Amino acid sequence: MTFFNMLLQILSAALPLIVLIPGALASEYAGVMAVFLDGIMNMASFLAYAFSVFTKSVLAGCIISVFVSAAFMTLIAVFAEKTRANHFICGISVNLFSEGFVSFCSAKWFGTKGVVYGFGENLFGNTTAQIGLRGMIVPCLVFACCAVIALERTPWGLRTRIAGSDPDLLRKRGLSPESYRIMSWTLAALCAAVCGVLFTLRLSSFVPGVSAGKGWIALAAVFLGSRKPKGALAAGLVFAAAEYAAGRLNTEGTFLTPTLVLALPYCAALVLFVVVTSLKSCPKKLLLRPGTGRQQ
Numbered sequence: 001m002t003f004f005n006m007l008l009q010i011l012s013a014a015l016p017l018i019v020l021i022p023g024a025l026a027s028e029y030a031g032v033m034a035v036f037l038d039g040i041m042n043m044a045s046f047l048a049y050a051f052s053v054f055t056k057s058v059l060a061g062c063i064i065s066v067f068v069s070a071a072f073m074t075l076i077a078v079f080a081e082k083t084r085a086n087h088f089i090c091g092i093s094v095n096l097f098s099e100g101f102v103s104f105c106s107a108k109w110f111g112t113k114g115v116v117y118g119f120g121e122n123l124f125g126n127t128t129a130q131i132g133l134r135g136m137i138v139p140c141l142v143f144a145c146c147a148v149i150a151l152e153r154t155p156w157g158l159r160t161r162i163a164g165s166d167p168d169l170l171r172k173r174g175l176s177p178e179s180y181r182i183m184s185w186t187l188a189a190l191c192a193a194v195c196g197v198l199f200t201l202r203l204s205s206f207v208p209g210v211s212a213g214k215g216w217i218a219l220a221a222v223f224l225g226s227r228k229p230k231g232a233l234a235a236g237l238v239f240a241a242a243e244y245a246a247g248r249l250n251t252e253g254t255f256l257t258p259t260l261v262l263a264l265p266y267c268a269a270l271v272l273f274v275v276v277t278s279l280k281s282c283p284k285k286l287l288l289r290p291g292t293g294r295q296q
Helices: 003-029 038-054 056-082 087-110 126-135 137-152 155-166 166-173 178-202 215-223 227-251 258-262 265-285
Strands: none
Touching: 003 038, 003 137, 003 155, 003 178, 003 215, 003 258, 038 056, 038 087, 038 227, 056 087, 056 126, 056 178, 126 166, 126 265, 137 178, 137 227, 155 166, 155 178, 215 227
16 A cells, blocks of 8 residues: 555545534534534434435435534524533433434334445445545545634634633623524534534445544544644544554454454544643643752
8 A cells, every 4th residue: 555545544534533623623612512423423324324215315315414413403502502501411412312313213214223224225335435435535624624714713713712711701792602602513513414424425324333432532632732723633633543553453463452453543542632731731840940940
């Protein structure tokens, strides 16, 4: 495998995180961390497959899935704001609801609670799998760039950050911080739904738990990147490289057990979290002269 192909494979593995990170950043800026990302991804992946089969169109199925998933999460966000419910508990509840909802609908519509495939032979195939693997690289990069620019360079992005850090300032200007928190969850759900669609295109089927913790890794990348888009995306690429390495080791064989190989991306997340946290706290200590308390 050439170096270019390896980079292409790593970038393909990073697509879910590249799309997820802007949504995770928006929710973190607004002060309502999007812990529901995995639930929305799994739901959107299932709905993309189901609606594609029902409508006989992959494009229509994917669009409907993204719209339904984002609309559902918007309603949950409105409910949380109107009732002043705990946002973290609401997010976790969405993950639990998604698992039950997908299992129930899968059994009702397709007669199985496991992997769903073979119902759209004329819809899904090698072409769809290739689109999901490489053909979406440019659209996903454009989507992520637009989302980051919206967060960093627009009045909406500035107000979203203020909604999380100083909501009273927005109220004094006649703006509602609640509406910006709702919009941040809508953006996060939109990003997660797009990721779910990518999984369906890549596999040409639906697999329960297809997100495989990508939502939590995206949240970890946000903190490892010091809540900055460039740092978070760089952390996402590191996680993707670890996932690619795990896949290669699993394919070619190694002295490591398969379970340990599959855990490599999560081990990388843990190691990065410890190292970055240590580096942030070390410089100040290293710059102090022993016994003086003064900086050199």
